[in-house]
Amino acid sequence: MNIAIYGYGNLGRGVEAAAQKNPDMNIVGVFTRRDPSSIETRTGIPVYAADDILNYKDKIDVVVICGGSATDLPHMTPGLALNFNVIDSFDHHAMIPEHFTNVDKAARETGHIALISAGWDPGLFSISRVYAHAVLPEGETYTFWGRGVSQGHSDAIRRIPGVLDARQYTVPVESAVNAVRNGLNPVLTTREKHTRECYVAAAPDADLTAIENTIKSMPDYFADYDTTVNFISLEELRKNHAGLPHGGSVIRSGKTGLQDEHTETIEYTLTLDSNPEFTAGAILAFARGIYRMHGRGMTGCKTVFDVAPADLSILSSEELRHSML
């Protein structure tokens, strides 16, 4: 299958790397809104102007859209779905129903297939929540994120005057995770589930106290959390906090038995050195899935919930039954 990468940031580069691990996939090229001549890809795949993508319509099976959820994907995904099978990693939770409707309309009217919100959360974590809820109907599901870098929170710190660069780690509260893991089904506030660790390189003349207060009082991002702020040099930040690790756990604990006498716990945990490379691997598996589903005549917008596991695998159903069942 022939894949186009639309957007060449961290995720686009992750898709480029992940495609190397999937022998049934070929990257047609990177499509960018920047000047194509300004970009050199890591593997030498060609770079084209985003506006020229229609010229490659016959050469592309699925466009992997690697834009941002805030401003790019809401118009990019429905727009590209008019001419291509597409997949994105839209993660603006409250907007998913509207995004789904827009993408579904574009894809359905033109006979394409689309899948939104692929990756690990939304994505693999979402799937884990659905399986766990279906097999253990009575119980509670918890999601913990981290320890890992939140790009959105890091960006929010970078926008504060006097900040040169910053990295924010989301850290699950271990005692809360253990209480959930042990089937206690605790009631947890936002503050009790995660803490936030910030590493900030500030300008020499910056007011560090003011920066720290601005971070800790930032609504939505930090105000509801126990937040620690560490000022470090730009060199140290670049040296020790260059990676994009992440991960987390979905844990569901519930009761079975006629008198609810038994406790069952399901846990799905990811530990990732590279969030974008792993996310890209998940996206490509679902790209394979929708490509196959489109081959069977399916159109419209799908989510990770609509793809049977067999369609994600490079192995045949016979091989899966033999080696993985």
Add this chain to the structure above:
Amino acid sequence: MNIAIYGYGNLGRGVEAAAQKNPDMNIVGVFTRRDPSSIETRTGIPVYAADDILNYKDKIDVVVICGGSATDLPHMTPGLALNFNVIDSFDHHAMIPEHFTNVDKAARETGHIALISAGWDPGLFSISRVYAHAVLPEGETYTFWGRGVSQGHSDAIRRIPGVLDARQYTVPVESAVNAVRNGLNPVLTTREKHTRECYVAAAPDADLTAIENTIKSMPDYFADYDTTVNFISLEELRKNHAGLPHGGSVIRSGKTGLQDEHTETIEYTLTLDSNPEFTAGAILAFARGIYRMHGRGMTGCKTVFDVAPADLSILSSEELRHSML
């Protein structure tokens, strides 16, 4: 949907309990090869003779077949698939392809749908292996079982002369689990992955040394493992080892990045107080799945790999996108 329970052992009773947690399911009755008047169900659902099941053909949407893999399911599942939609938990790995072929033929020819090998392993663990392999193509997958009671191994001990009753726990080797969890991808022999703990109540005049030697040297079951044998009283066995806990982990660790510079680890862990009740919950979710798929015209034999997560859930696709994506 109307469910029939075919066989009323541990799993059948688990299905009876699990159905109470699924408000869209109704148990039509238990069908047994024993004398129906000898069985009292836990919730008062009626008991019928297995031979009479055809009389209830119009009242049953899916038959949950709760027989044993060794001698029951190979003929029961294809036999019942001639007249019903069916699901089983066939777990004799080497025989799955043959069983699949037989069930597929019966179901396809008569317009029914069937799903074999539902539960957690095979079942949820199998699905985890497929997802993990698809999103992380380069790596190794490990499955650890336990700590939990293996019925097959307990039965094997019970067949030794002089043994009154026995319980065998399969225990994963913690250092091996941790090595896998830490992404070391170790090469592990059978002995290095699990140990076996046996609790045995012997007859007063039994030769304990002979029983212990017989257990430890039993091929396939114990000879390849570090096995400990504890002789305890029948009272202690019944009091402290009455439950059927189980669980385990599927862990895949692999590399991403153009130079394989990053390690990603995926772990799926179950911790179960009641193996049969949890297994029953998984089976009923897949029973819902095939019932819906049959409603869309699908027939033949399926596995857990062929069912999209959305089809397992009592929630609608809209609800799933809203609350779980």
